[in-house]
Amino acid sequence: MRWSRVIAGLVGLAVGAAFLAIAFRGTPPAAVWDVLRSGHWGLPAAVVLLGTALFVYAKAARWRLLLGGGSAVAPLLSPVLAGLALNACVPHSGEFVRAFSLQRRSGRAASAVLSSILAERVFDLFGVLILGSVALGAVQVSPALSAAFRLLGVVAAGLAALVLASLAAPKLVRRVAGAGVTPLPLRAREFLLREVEQALEGLAPVRSLTTSARVLAWSLAQWLAVALCVYGCGEVVGFDAGAAAAFLVVVGIVVAFLLPNAPGYAGSVQVAFLVTLRPLGIAEPLALGASIVYQLLMVLPVVVAGLALLRPSLARR
Numbered sequence: 550m551r552w553s554r555v556i557a558g559l560v561g562l563a564v565g566a567a568f569l570a571i572a573f574r575g576t577p578p579a580a581v582w583d584v585l586r587s588g589h590w591g592l593p594a595a596v597v598l599l600g601t602a603l604f605v606y607a608k609a610a611r612w613r614l615l616l617g618g619g620s621a622v623a624p625l626l627s628p629v630l631a632g633l634a635l636n637a638c639v640p641h642s643g644e645f646v647r648a649f650s651l652q653r654r655s656g657r658a659a660s661a662v663l664s665s666i667l668a669e670r671v672f673d674l675f676g677v678l679i680l681g682s683v684a685l686g687a688v689q690v691s692p693a694l695s696a697a698f699r700l701l702g703v704v705a706a707g708l709a710a711l712v713l714a715s716l717a718a719p720k721l722v723r724r725v726a727g728a729g730v731t732p733l734p735l736r737a738r739e740f741l742l743r744e745v746e747q748a749l750e751g752l753a754p755v756r757s758l759t760t761s762a763r764v765l766a767w768s769l770a771q772w773l774a775v776a777l778c779v780y781g782c783g784e785v786v787g788f789d790a791g792a793a794a795a796f797l798v799v800v801g802i803v804v805a806f807l808l809p810n811a812p813g814y815a816g817s818v819q820v821a822f823l824v825t826l827r828p829l830g831i832a833e834p835l836a837l838g839a840s841i842v843y844q845l846l847m848v849l850p851v852v853v854a855g856l857a858l859l860r861p862s863l864a865r866r
Contacts, residue, residue, distance in 0.1 A: 564619075568816025568819060569819060584786050584837075588787070597848065599835050600777035601778060608629050614754065614764050615754055621704065628858075630851060632646050632650075632855070633851050634851060635855065637851065638812050648663045665754075667711075672768040680772055680776065682772070685796075685797075688793045688797070688829060693824055704741075776845045779794075788831055798825045801820075804821070813849070814848060
């Protein structure tokens with residue numbers, strides 16, 4: 550396990566370094582520094598911070614629905630922030646922190662919480678696809694972004710099929726799981742089958758069409774908050790992104806985050822901003838400057854707050 554994390558970290562660093570090299574290949578860092586130095590760091594920066602706060606709240610409110618709606622939103626903000634912070638340091642590690650946080654706080658089975666996070670990913674992708682579809686109808690995009698959009702559609706369809714199969718045929722899932730663990734010792738079989746049962750229970754809230762509609766609405770709110778952050782980043786460095794461009798950057802960010810990433814998403818954010826904004830006529834120093842503002846005012850505050858809340862999030866109650 551330790552070596553797998555080391556390898557994943559090294560791959561992320563390599564990918565981040567490669568993306569940074571690609572992003573700055575034709576743009577001198579001094580030009581980007583001039584853009585940042587002459588930026589408007591007042592109201593536009595406050596807009597980015599507001600979007601960040603709305604993003605975190607929408608994510609926690611949506612997770613509350615996926616957990617069954619039995620708790621308030623406020624207690625979920627801490628594990629959500631801690632999970633986001635760890636995801637920015639080691640990709641996809643924050644999900645386990647959120648699962649074990651609720652296990653320690655309220656005795657929820659970690660596998661049930663993880664299945665709710667899987668459902669969350671499905672709604673994430675569908676929310677992004679909706680925003681991307683709106684943007685694609687308004688502006689011309691590069692072939693690379695069109696391919697990325699299709700990739701999101703494939704991933705969303707695959708995850709949705711997995712969730713729907715689990716909801717529609719839980720007996721089949723149990724039979725497949727039972728056949729898969731047959732060679733294992735009795736205690737291991739019982740443990741794994743119990744985890745599968747709890748994971749199926751964790752998907753139960755999605756059976757309600759009303760709950761699913763509300764979850765999708767919060768997903769849209771979450772990604773609209775990120776689009777607001779992108780818009781504010783553009784205003785900081787001196788260009789008006791517009792709604793369609795901001796939506797496209799959100800699509801680019803989500804696709805980039807599916808890959809191995811360096812800490813703080815270094816390189817991935819730069820490429821996402823460049824690939825989406827360059828075809829729209831935004832100069833590369835401005836696009837790169839906006840990407841750095843995004844990391845400073847959106848990613849960094851979440852990482853700082855999340856790491857500060859990591860220990861309280863995992864405290865047993």
